[in-house]
Amino acid sequence: MSLPTIQIRGLTKRFGDHEVLRGVDLTVAASEVVCLIGPSGSGKSTLLRCVNFLEPYDAGEVRIEGRLIGYEDAPNGARRPMAARPLRAMRREIGMVFQHFNLWPHMTALHNVAEPLRRVRGLAHAEADERAMAMLARVGLSDKAQAYPSRLSGGQQQRVAIARALAMQPRLMLFDEPTSALDPELVGEVLEVMKSLASEGMTMLIVTHEMGFAAHVANRIAFIDSGRILEQGPPRYVFHESAEPRVRQFLQTYHDRNSF
Amino acid sequence: MRPQVILHSFGYLTQAAGTTLAISLAGIAFGFLIGAAVCAARLSSQTWLRRLGGAYVSVFRGVPLLVLLLFIYYFLAKFGLDIPALAAAVGGLALSTGAYQSEILRGAFNALPRGQAEAAAALGFPGPEIWRRILLPQALRISVPPLINEFILILKASSLVSVVGIAELTRVSMNIASLTYRPLEAYVGGGVFYLAINLCVAGFGAIAERRLAAGGAR
């Protein structure tokens, strides 16, 4: 049995006095798609950002394919913060897509995708460009390779961002509300790309409000509220069969506005 | 470097600092009146007024202050007008800062969300009332930080009136330097006074900003 891609145990995080994550346990197996849902302020984005240690956590552990991220064992038995280089090495294998795309505005779409390949994977200029073009084609944007982000729609920018993360050939991908900043009519094109990634077997952990997408694409839904995972299971179970009052209350607002 | 020089001239420097402060205050006060008038012209519905205001801003931001001051000085001399140098200096400062202040005020008005005036009109407020009760107070509040900044700029710009012989901080520092043959101490001393004044103004400005922010929501 292979190690789970993501293993989170007893994750705790504090912002000053406020405890944002209170002992979270979550496992994501290889090729699994897990969607994190919950009200705002529940800690779902913070949880996601702890997985690649963009947000340091205070207690508990996050393991990527068995390896602890963010900390390493000190000689005296305790643990100490991980050195910069091994942390960067681990981050190389984790792809992340942000709510506000975070494309680099002074680079073309192609350059955005090729830059990490050149600087981090150390590919030669031409090879990086080739790979980048292939990735842009993969997300349906080959004709926009020379465009600057300011000339692209939100949906196009997000697809370039996905291509940028994908080009690194990561072992897993994290999505932080990838469609929340998009106009409604642009959401579909991004969800399509994510769906195709899932069908190819990419391991994905997604924070989202798109219940329809979660219902059809996720293997598992995890509902988080006030820093704790209150319910998890297959979509059918969480959406229709769970008796958790907070879950029911949260989903009620969606029933009222969308049907899925 | 002999600090005693600064200590001995402390009295003169303090007096000169007072002159600098007074000139700058007068300059910015008259400048505000000019700036408000020019801003009103630039916001007016009459094209010729807008053009006139625009020309004023262009001229008085484009001509360096030193040139302007000397121009006024020679102008008064040529046409035999017996106006004291101090008035000429304050006039020059006021004309110059008026251009910048008009732009600050104009920027403040443009920063106001248009919806506020529209909402007031929809509620039945008469035009001048909208101006007086809604737009003007907010525009003034937004203007305070850049106006404080402008005041600090005027304090520094006032050093140029030394060329027409007024006994402000820079001129007095020059006098001390030539009398004691110790330019280092003289100019460092003068500089310290400028810094002290600026620090006080900046501190006052921070307090004013906080007071105003407490009232308005942003």
Next chain:
Amino acid sequence: MNPDVLLRYAPSLISGFGVTVMCWGAGGALGLILGFIISLLYRLPFAPLRWLLRALIEVFRGTPFLMQLFLLYAGGPYIGLKLNATTAGVVGLGLYSSAYFAEIFRGGFAAVPHGQIEAAMSVGMGPRDTLLRVTLPGALIAAVPPIVNMLIVLSKETVVLSIITVPELMYQMQTMAAETFTAFDAIFAMAVFYWLLVEATSRLGRRVEARVTAFMAQEASPA
């Protein structure tokens, strides 16, 4: 004003203009380089250094340019710095503007959205690459409009150099005025000249700004 007078003094006026441009260019370049270095040093996590730099910046921005020039030109020899007027003028402009440019570059760095840095971190980019390929380009582009503004301000400050006898345009004009008793006409011509100069460079500056930031501008209708 007598056109013969102008013709006679044309060479000195032209040379004066040349000195003005040279001082502005050299002073501006010095200021940009120094200001950039200061802004980079300011990013180091070394509190005493930042404190020192901040003090320097506040002194140069909190005291009049004229005082700084006097200190440099008249006071310099007392600390072993014997500069001729023009050199003092250029160095003075450079030091004075460096404080402003340092703040401009600092603002440029701050203007780079943190999300872009996070994107670089998330792909495992190292600090050097992040600085050179993401932070620096973003900061420099953001700094262009205020830099253009400051350079125009600097062009007006060059007239102050005439007070310490730098032979730039204003000084030459005043010499001509004194020798030919045409003070008013001369200063009037100066006013008109500088007004036109500042107008022209402002328009040019706006065009340069637009050109440099064009590719980052939002298009009217997104695809």
